Amino acid sequence: xxxxALTIAVASLLFGCGAVDSAALGQRGEALYYATxxxxxxxxxxxxxxxxxxxxxxxxxxTLIAPNLVLTAMHCVxxxxxxANCTTAGELVQGSLDGLFGDPFVPSNIxxxxxxxxxxxxxxxxEKIFTTGAVAVCKDDLAAVALDRELTNVxxxxxxxxxxxxxxxxxxxxxxxxxxDGTTGVRxxxxxxxxxxxxxxxxxxxxxxxxxxxxxxxxxSVCNGDSGGPIFTTKNAVTGVVSHGASCASTTARRIFTQVxxxxxxxxxxxxEYVGHEPIAEVTDPxxxxxxxxxxxxxxxxxxxxxxxxxxxxxxxxxxxxxTGTGHSPPGKGGCACSSSATTKGGLAHALAIALTLTAAFxxxxxxRS
Numbered sequence: 001x002x003x004x005a006l007t008i009a010v011a012s013l014l015f016g017c018g019a020v021d022s023a024a025l026g027q028r029g030e031a032l033y034y035a036t037x038x039x040x041x042x043x044x045x046x047x048x049x050x051x052x053x054x055x056x057x058x059x060x061x062x063t064l065i066a067p068n069l070v071l072t073a074m075h076c077v078x079x080x081x082x083x084a085n086c087t088t089a090g091e092l093v094q095g096s097l098d099g100l101f102g103d104p105f106v107p108s109n110i111x112x113x114x115x116x117x118x119x120x121x122x123x124x125x126x127e128k129i130f131t132t133g134a135v136a137v138c139k140d141d142l143a144a145v146a147l148d149r150e151l152t153n154v155x156x157x158x159x160x161x162x163x164x165x166x167x168x169x170x171x172x173x174x175x176x177x178x179x180x181d182g183t184t185g186v187r188x189x190x191x192x193x194x195x196x197x198x199x200x201x202x203x204x205x206x207x208x209x210x211x212x213x214x215x216x217x218x219x220x221s222v223c224n225g226d227s228g229g230p231i232f233t234t235k236n237a238v239t240g241v242v243s244h245g246a247s248c249a250s251t252t253a254r255r256i257f258t259q260v261x262x263x264x265x266x267x268x269x270x271x272x273e274y275v276g277h278e279p280i281a282e283v284t285d286p287x288x289x290x291x292x293x294x295x296x297x298x299x300x301x302x303x304x305x306x307x308x309x310x311x312x313x314x315x316x317x318x319x320x321x322x323x324t325g326t327g328h329s330p331p332g333k334g335g336c337a338c339s340s341s342a343t344t345k346g347g348l349a350h351a352l353a354i355a356l357t358l359t360a361a362f363x364x365x366x367x368x369r370s
Contacts, residue, residue, distance in 0.1 A: 034221075035173075035189055035190040037189075038116050040116075043154055044155040044156055044157040045062075045063050045064075045174045046061075046114050047060075047062075047112070047185075047187075048060040048061060048062040048072055048077075048111075048113075048145075050076065051110075052079065053106070060073065060076035060227045061227065062076070062112065062145070063229070063238055064151065064156050065144070065238065067156060067277065068149065069146055069271055069275045069277065070112060070144065071142070071143075071159075071230070071238065071260070072227075074140070074142055074143040075227065077145060078104045078131060079104075080099065084100075084136070084137055086099065086139075086211075088209040090212060091138060092136045100135060101136065104129045104131065107126035107128055108125050110145060111124070111125055112145075115187075116187035118184070118185035118186050123154075125147065126145045126147065127146045127148040128145070128146040129144075130146070130270060130271040131143045132267050133266075139212065140213070140263075141241075142241060142260070142263055142267060143228075146275050158236060158237040158238070158279075158281060159237055159238050159239075159260055159268070160233055160238065160261055160282045161279060161281055162281075164203025164262075165204070166198070167197070168194055168196075169194060169195045169233070170191075171193050171194065171217075172190065172193070172232040173189065173190050173191075173193065173242070174187065174230055174232070175222060175225065175229035177222065177226040184225070190221060193221060195215045195216070195217065196217050197210050197215060198210075200212045200213075201213045201259060201262050203262070210256060213263070214258055216255055217254070218252065218254055218255070219250075219252070219255075220250060221255050223245075226242045227242050228241050228242060229242045233282060235284075237281075237282030237283070238260055239259065239282075240257035240260055241260070243258045244256050
């Protein structure tokens with residue numbers, strides 16, 4: 001009885017749409033409940049359509065995290081049974097015959113569609129799939145897909161890396177699932193949710209009854225088609241993706257989201273190296289950086305150092321973006337930064353001039369303090 005009490009039925013958890021048992025997964029019209037339309041600022045959130053290895057079609061949500069790289073759930077890009085029993089620790093119940101991951105899909109059988117509509121054209125195909133290497137669907141449900149081309153003039157989402165989540169933290173979800181009114185396949189967003197359960201990770205000790213490296217909300221929110229969709233922080237960075245949860249309409253069921261930060265080295269670094277881009281990091285408060293320098297100086301000195309460092313760092317980043325030909329503006333409401341492949345010699349010279357000026361000013365400031 002104790003074991004049963006700690007068991008979650010994954011038959012009602014996987015939120016990807018396709019040829020599935022509607023009795024187990026809920027109706028396709030029941031997805032991101034009580035949401036509002038998602039505007040162009042969310043265009044980094046794209047629709048994923050996959051032809052599975054058995055020939056069936058699967059619909060999910062993904063997020064552009066580089067001009068040629070998306071983040072999604074592993075069960076959106078790899079073969080897995082629709083039926084499994086998982087413990088709250090993220091393990092298959094002993095004796096389970098289903099729930100194991102099989103081969104990834106053929107990358108070119110995965111298409112990505114930019115825009116909020118139900119029938120947007122194909123913008124790119126998959127080229128290479130990166131996964132966490134998860135054995136079963138119960139945990140580590142995260143994947144990245146390199147695209148066969150770079151998508152220009154499309155926003156790129158920032159990522160929360162190097163830090164974890166907190167209970168009570170406000171989050172925003174974006175996905176292509178249907179809605180409680182019966183519409184389906186149109187991108188929507190919901191921003192009134194908070195993290196209620198937190199799984200243990202390298203960033204937090206927790207005994208909450210959910211798998212490691214996850215967090216959860218309780219109540220109706222996501223459902224079929226929202227799998228792989230992004231969870232944005234209040235600073236508009238992706239901190240998790242939709243993994244699974246129980247009956248779509250349930251007001252007491254847990255909705256499980258896989259965290260992003262714990263998989264930086266395992267998954268994200270090789271994926272970014274493959275596509276030739278760097279991730280856009282979540283915007284942080286410069287004063288936080290100053291407080292964490294640990295240089296033993298006074299508060300005033302730490303603040304001044306942080307401010308000067310932020311100024312010089314900003315100029316340096318601008319010069320680097322101009323040199324590489326990829327410019328990223330700060331994330332907006334949609335959790336995205338604009339990406340462009342345009343390069344201008346004037347922009348490079350201007351950025352280098354700013355960097356040199358700020359470096360000289362910082363040096364003078366340090367000498368005057370001495």
